[in-house]
Amino acid sequence: MHHRIRPIRSAAVALSTVALGAGVLAAPPASAEPTPALRAAKAAATTDSTPSTIAAEWVAGELSNGLMPGKAGPDFGLTIDTGLALSTVVSQGGTVTAINNSLEPRIGEYVGDGTKESYAGPLAKAATFARTAKKNPTSYGGRNLITELEARTDDAVKDGVPNPIAGRISDKSEFGDFANVVGQSYAVRALSLANSAEAGAARDFLLKQQCASGYFRLNFDKANVPSQSCTEGVAGSEADPDATALAVINLVESGDKSAAVQGALAKAGTWLAGRQRNSGAIRSAGPGASINTNSTALGGYALGLLKNRDAALKAALWVRKNQPVDKYKCRTALTKDTGAVAYRRDRVTAATTTGIPADARDEWRRATAQAILGLQFAPASKDKLRIVSVRRQARAGDRVQFRVFGLAPSESACMQVKGDFRRVKGKKSGAMIVRKLTLPTGNQRRVALVKTSDDEARTSLRVRN
Template identity: 40%
Template sequence: MRHPSPVSRAAAVVAAGALALGAVGAATPAQAGPAPGSAESAADWLVAQTNAEHLVHNDQFDFDDYGLTADIVLGLDGLGLASYAAPMADALAGHVDDWTTYKRQVFAGSVAKAVVVAQENGYDPTSYGGVDLVSRLEARVSSDKPIVGRVEDKAPDDYVNVVGQAFATQALGVAGSDRAAQVRGYLLKQQCSAGYFRLNLPGKAKQDQSCDAGSRTGISAPDTDATALAVLSLQALPAGATTTKVRAAITDALTWLKRRQKDNGSFGGGTSTEASNANSTGLAGWALGEAGACRAADKAAAWVSKLQVPADQAGPLVDDPGAIAYDRAAFDSAVGTGITVEARDQWRRASAQAAPALQYDLVSCQA
């Protein structure tokens, strides 16, 4: 999701060897070697979660999960390992319509994420999989007051939230779209004066669409994941789109994240995920690390590393070095049972979002 990161600088030898493209094909166990707390071993495990078609397959419900495949692609991009994500990005191109549409419905958040996948991996988003995704996304941007700039699903129900709006902001900003400023402006309205971004968008008829107009215990509750992802998308904007308001929004959000961090380095998520978890800690650490907030990022990385399966793990987890558990309960359960079919989806999602945070120890963050 980002520009080349410390891992791509500090682990160039690993990138040429241990994570050679031969490991990116059909799912194969990661090779033991990288130390616990290793971004490289997490990347190796994530690559091994794809099938022969380079897609993540959900064995519990028997379907190819395009959205999760994209999350893994963006996690690898965040580690500066886009070459290892390339087969997945290519596979997703062959399923653009399967992923972003259904019959005549169009899902704006998925379209926005697909544009970012294309951009981060060297594809032209106006012809990704033969589809002009930029035009498809622009068509989902509202021109109606009071929601000018808000992206919307073309469907009976609209499920776009601040995360989808953030991806759209990045996608159209990088594409140089004429609608980019409106989409960015609407995203910035979703940041409360306290610094955080909320997750859910207000009703479309509400005249004041700003975060401060909602209740802090309701629609405008703080959300770590939404805040971190909004920061990452704003950080990815080209220089011309990085306005004074954008820079202030990033600064305020990072300040809020630092205050939100627990003494042990972890973060909880939103109202439904308040306990410390790898997804929220990973995303926050990633955003902080990208901003050069090295001490906070290092603390987050240290906490995440304790939930990563080490290379010398014996027993049921012997074939899963590098995998990152959602929380301590998930890790401890897997020590006894292994990563079950039912639990594997959670492990994949946690690893995809937490892996980029592991690169930000104090040395590499400051490099």
């Protein structure tokens, strides 16, 4: 990829779509098109497309014939997560089409055979992706995903009386029922966009899963429990930031403008913003809870869609810090995976010398797919990229101060001169960065460079022995 200097580095970076295997792109690719909700959320912010674009390029390259590999064959759920994330990146329309072309013929492997096995959450998520890929979810791989999802959604009236679990989704499976609030949120989105008669009941049941503080829990009560509502302080109603973020995202994308939904979104947004740390990070919940890029990116994206731009920006900055860009003289074992986002910072440290271990690659794929969303709100630089030397000439071996302007907040760059280099990151404020480089021997003019993942700038000074 060639480098170019742009006046303000906030424009989309044109990157080539990664080849996904011969024969996968059977149909002409549709350009990826951010949803109206995302466009509206970003309208008043100056964002840098670079981090989401290079993350998208990396994760697209991880696909194998349009599907994300798993431990035992394709991971269809992660494939759909990837496709939904890539649909927000303008340059990735071809990849979204490739994913669809590989997924659609095999959709039964993900949603069940439709008779003995029928999985509600996967049906809802698949229907959501089908629409995002500009396909019809009522005729997808020979299946009507909406009708099948309606069959997995409890009716408002059962046996002639009001049904206490009206709108609740459930699996039909000999393996048990694994439906939860995340699947319910996708069901609301899919049924609403299909104008299903069951959309209202599904929405009302989802809203019952929101506790008084504003968060959504992850799991439903057992089907025979009378209330079915989130009750703060009771076992089973613990706060879950990921479930809350996905509920927000899917409710916003459902287009439901009802007062009940708008009120729920406001409460969830307040809770998510309160959960966010000063660093911008959001801690997950449940066993093994940790500060990580998945929870932070999902939460930041949800807050961005709710037009809390300050919180979305803070989250994006924290996620971007976990996207190593070690190029040029700053090369490491991670350079070949430029664009990938680590789940946690310690993963970056470990992989800098060894690269991403084969058994850890799945975690990086999951982290990066979600990170693409949160990185949509990464702030742009306020200036063009440039490097300035404070001296016009110096002696060999001198440590000379250089000033770098135009790095976006949290953006990684490499400052270099023959024989020396420094890794730098853009300041949160976007202000200039000052670093020293040691000049090499030789009586000649030397070039000092600053290079980012997609740009470079240079200056020169005379060196004398």
